[in-house]
Amino acid sequence: MTAMRVDVKVVMLGKESVGKTSLVERYVHHRFLVGPYQNTIGAAFVAKPIQVGEKVITLGIWDTAGSERYEAMSRIYYRGARAAIVCYDLTDSSSFQRARFWVKELQNCEEHCKIYLCGTKNDLIQEDRSLRKIDYHDAQDFAEEIGAQHFETSSKTGNNVDELFQKVAEDYNSTAFQYMTGKTKLAWLRLLQAACHIFTDSPGS
Amino acid sequence: MEGEAQKATASWESGTLAPVDRLRSVRADSPIPGLVEGTEPGRSLSHYQWDYITDCALILKTAGAGQKSAMFIHAHSFEDLTAEAEEEALRTVDSGRSEEQHEEGLKALVAEQNIDEQHSNDLSDSRTKEEDVSSEAWRSHKKHVFVLSEAGKPIYTRYGTEEALSSTMGVMMALVSFVEAEKNIIRSIHADGCKVVFLTKSPLVLVGVSRTCQSDKEMLRELQYIYYQIVSLLTLTQLNHIFQHKQNYDLRRLLAGSEYLTDNLLIRLERDPGLLLSAVTCLPLASSSRDVVSSSLQAAKSKNLVFSILLAGDRLVTLVRKKDQFLHHIDLHLVFNLVGSSSSFREGEGWTPICLPKFNTAGFFHAHISYLEPASQLCLILVSTDREDFFNMSDCKQKFMERLSKRSAYQALKEAVKCPSYSVAQVGIPELRHFLYKSKSSGLYTSPEFPMVYQSDEEQERLLSLYQELHSCLHHPTRPLRYYYRCRETENLLAQVTSGFELYLCFSPLVTKASAFAAVNKLLKWIRKEEDRLFILSPLTY
Numbered sequence: 001m002t003a004m005r006v007d008v009k010v011v012m013l014g015k016e017s018v019g020k021t022s023l024v025e026r027y028v029h030h031r032f033l034v035g036p037y038q039n040t041i042g043a044a045f046v047a048k049p050i051q052v053g054e055k056v057i058t059l060g061i062w063d064t065a066g067s068e069r070y071e072a073m074s075r076i077y078y079r080g081a082r083a084a085i086v087c088y089d090l091t092d093s094s095s096f097q098r099a100r101f102w103v104k105e106l107q108n109c110e111e112h113c114k115i116y117l118c119g120t121k122n123d124l125i126q127e128d129r130s131l132r133k134i135d136y137h138d139a140q141d142f143a144e145e146i147g148a149q150h151f152e153t154s155s156k157t158g159n160n161v162d163e164l165f166q167k168v169a170e171d172y173n174s175t176a177f178q179y180m181t182g183k184t185k186l187a188w189l190r191l192l193q194a195a196c197h198i199f200t201d202s203p204g205s
Numbered sequence: 206m207e208g209e210a211q212k213a214t215a216s217w218e219s220g221t222l223a224p225v226d227r228l229r230s231v232r233a234d235s236p237i238p239g240l241v242e243g244t245e246p247g248r249s250l251s252h253y254q255w256d257y258i259t260d261c262a263l264i265l266k267t268a269g270a271g272q273k274s275a276m277f278i279h280a281h282s283f284e285d286l287t288a289e290a291e292e293e294a295l296r297t298v299d300s301g302r303s304e305e306q307h308e309e310g311l312k313a314l315v316a317e318q319n320i321d322e323q324h325s326n327d328l329s330d331s332r333t334k335e336e337d338v339s340s341e342a343w344r345s346h347k348k349h350v351f352v353l354s355e356a357g358k359p360i361y362t363r364y365g366t367e368e369a370l371s372s373t374m375g376v377m378m379a380l381v382s383f384v385e386a387e388k389n390i391i392r393s394i395h396a397d398g399c400k401v402v403f404l405t406k407s408p409l410v411l412v413g414v415s416r417t418c419q420s421d422k423e424m425l426r427e428l429q430y431i432y433y434q435i436v437s438l439l440t441l442t443q444l445n446h447i448f449q450h451k452q453n454y455d456l457r458r459l460l461a462g463s464e465y466l467t468d469n470l471l472i473r474l475e476r477d478p479g480l481l482l483s484a485v486t487c488l489p490l491a492s493s494s495r496d497v498v499s500s501s502l503q504a505a506k507s508k509n510l511v512f513s514i515l516l517a518g519d520r521l522v523t524l525v526r527k528k529d530q531f532l533h534h535i536d537l538h539l540v541f542n543l544v545g546s547s548s549s550f551r552e553g554e555g556w557t558p559i560c561l562p563k564f565n566t567a568g569f570f571h572a573h574i575s576y577l578e579p580a581s582q583l584c585l586i587l588v589s590t591d592r593e594d595f596f597n598m599s600d601c602k603q604k605f606m607e608r609l610s611k612r613s614a615y616q617a618l619k620e621a622v623k624c625p626s627y628s629v630a631q632v633g634i635p636e637l638r639h640f641l642y643k644s645k646s647s648g649l650y651t652s653p654e655f656p657m658v659y660q661s662d663e664e665q666e667r668l669l670s671l672y673q674e675l676h677s678c679l680h681h682p683t684r685p686l687r688y689y690y691r692c693r694e695t696e697n698l699l700a701q702v703t704s705g706f707e708l709y710l711c712f713s714p715l716v717t718k719a720s721a722f723a724a725v726n727k728l729l730k731w732i733r734k735e736e737d738r739l740f741i742l743s744p745l746t747y
Contacts, residue, residue: 021549038465041549042555043556043557044552044554045556067459073592
């Protein structure tokens with residue numbers, strides 16, 4: 001499943017009700033919907049352009065359902081993804097276990113996918129520190145171990161949300177740039193080689 | 206005490222109440238042809254033969270086992286499911302009371318008491334969530350629906366939590382198993398003011414408990430909807446596979462987060478006449494505009510696209526289908542329910558696997574679901590066979606939108622969505638308050654807005670239950686009627702069925718029978734005049 005009109009495929013993964021949809025909703029529509037919890041059915045796709053330096057990059061965000069029912073389908077959502085935002089609920093330790101599961105899944109199936117570990121519902125922790133079930137440093141250690149970026153966000157207040165997606169876009173941009181420069185380097189080398197050939201082959205010298 | 210409880214639970218987990226040699230009769234599914242077209246809902250259920258055991262009193266200890274009070278149930282209908290499946294009628298044969306049958310009833314009594322004892326300690330504290338299942342409030346709900354696995358594990362309850370009801374569901378399964386062990390099938394239990402209807406659809410068992418005056422047939426129809434709702438989330442193949450693999454699997458794990466779909470479907474069954482009539486209703490729209498919308502949808506096709514459905518809330522705007530592929534009204538209602546119950550599709554473009562059980566219980570389709578505009582009621586559903594087809598479907602939507610927004614028809618469509626449907630006053634029959642008209646050939650129905658007298662939800666539900674009664678009478682399994690006229694204190698009702706249509710009218714209580722019958726012709730004339738606006742007369746294929 002590839003799309004021409006997006007630059008980066010980003011997939012949201014994590015246990016149900018950790019707030020994947022809220023995170024996307026906050027980032028894309030700048031709002032937080034209060035109301036009864038509604039689970040995502042299947043997956044929702046939304047394309048969002050984002051400014052990085054002088055370029056505009058379009059993120060194609062796949063907000064997947066957390067329910068186990070759709071687990072068999074999840075492969076089609078993360079296949080070819082350049083970034084995965086693996087979410088867990090800061091107040092729910094089981095959701096962190098689930099995050100580990102997704103990380104493993106990604107490491108096995110999508111090695112080129114960059115992982116962003118995201119602890120959600122930060123606002124609840126701010127209100128009452130005793131609600132925290134996942135230690136910041138534990139999550140940080142885990143992130144370092146798997147080579148992931150680590151964020152703690154609140155979709156309710158908007159805390160750290162834009163930063164998260166900005167980082168996703170920037171990382172993509174810089175890797176794309178490296179790739180480009182790599183390519184240019186190669187082109188230069190080829191040119192140089194060709195030039196050498198011309199010089200070595202030239203009977204005049 | 207606690208130890209005992211655990212023991213009971215443990216034996217419950219490992220064991221199953223189903224007898225090993227249970228009758229796994231393969232039941233022919235309803236002979237309804239797979240299309241949206243008019244189908245007589247009665248036929249699907251009418252092929253069971255009934256055999257009554259009368260006046261056999263059962264004592265059924267109720268849910269909150271600790272409770273001392275017992276509910277007395279006069280069971281007078283264990284039915285026998287014989288192989289002569291396609292038999293026309295539900296024969297309400299009173300088989301008399303042979304000694305043998307009495308014994309059967311007594312054995313049932315003993316069996317369930319044992320089970321009840323076994324699990325009387327099984328109730329945990331988990332019932333504190335939501336409703337207390339031992340409370341009077343819980344008992345007095347008009348209609349309960351329970352879904353359980355054949356191992357007796359709770360899967361769904363409309364009220365309360367499943368955990369709290371594990372012993373009740375155990376009793377239900379015991380009843381089912383007991384009767385099945387005798388190569389028989391339990392269909393319903395009739396108690397004073399309360400009816401318990403069973404539907405076994407291996408590997409699931411569905412039980413409805415109703416305090417309304419609904420017929421068994423109506424309740425079975427509703428249970429069947431619930432069954433299809435669950436199948437549409439998982440496919441029957443997956444369901445069978447799961448339970449073959451592990452008989453005491455807790456299906457709630459897979460259904461987590463979908464309970465509200467079933468909840469909403471149950472509400473729809475009480476409020477939406479379409480589910481009663483086995484039909485859907487259309488958005489009233491000038492045929493010229495509808496044709497433009499349809500042809501724009503038709504033009505936005507793709508290799509794997511099977512159905513394109515445009516909805517305005519709960520009303521159909523148009524449906525384009527692949528040649529020779531038909532969408533059954535039940536499948537269509539399940540799609541309506543999915544879209545109508547969830548705000549999830551407002552976030553972006555939805556992409557979800559969905560099984561359309563009347564089309565194929567074995568596999569998933571993949572539906573692209575999105576609203577035409579952020580705050581619009583217009584929702585487009587593109588059903589594809591390929592799960593990798595998201596961006597193709599997305600392109601189809603773009604194509605459709607580009608085409609449509611260039612035409613004036615789009616404006617007309619948006620206007621039509623905003624307006625209320627139509628008022629009954631337009632028909633010009635002063636005594637007429639409301640009606641339902643179903644065209645059998647198209648599987649579509651039309652009805653006006655509810656008038657002032659039926660504005661509240663309770664009144665609307667009451668009116669619909671009256672229609673349901675009429676419907677039951679017209680489609681009575683043994684004595685179907687062509688006309689039915691009924692005078693009540695609050696309204697007079699008339700129902701008529703022909704080979705082409707079904708009609709249900711509600712008049713003021715002052716109308717005379719003669720003028721009510723005269724109104725039918727006048728209404729039919731009006732509908733004929735308006736039909737190109739009220740119905741989809743020229744359905745398109747790709």
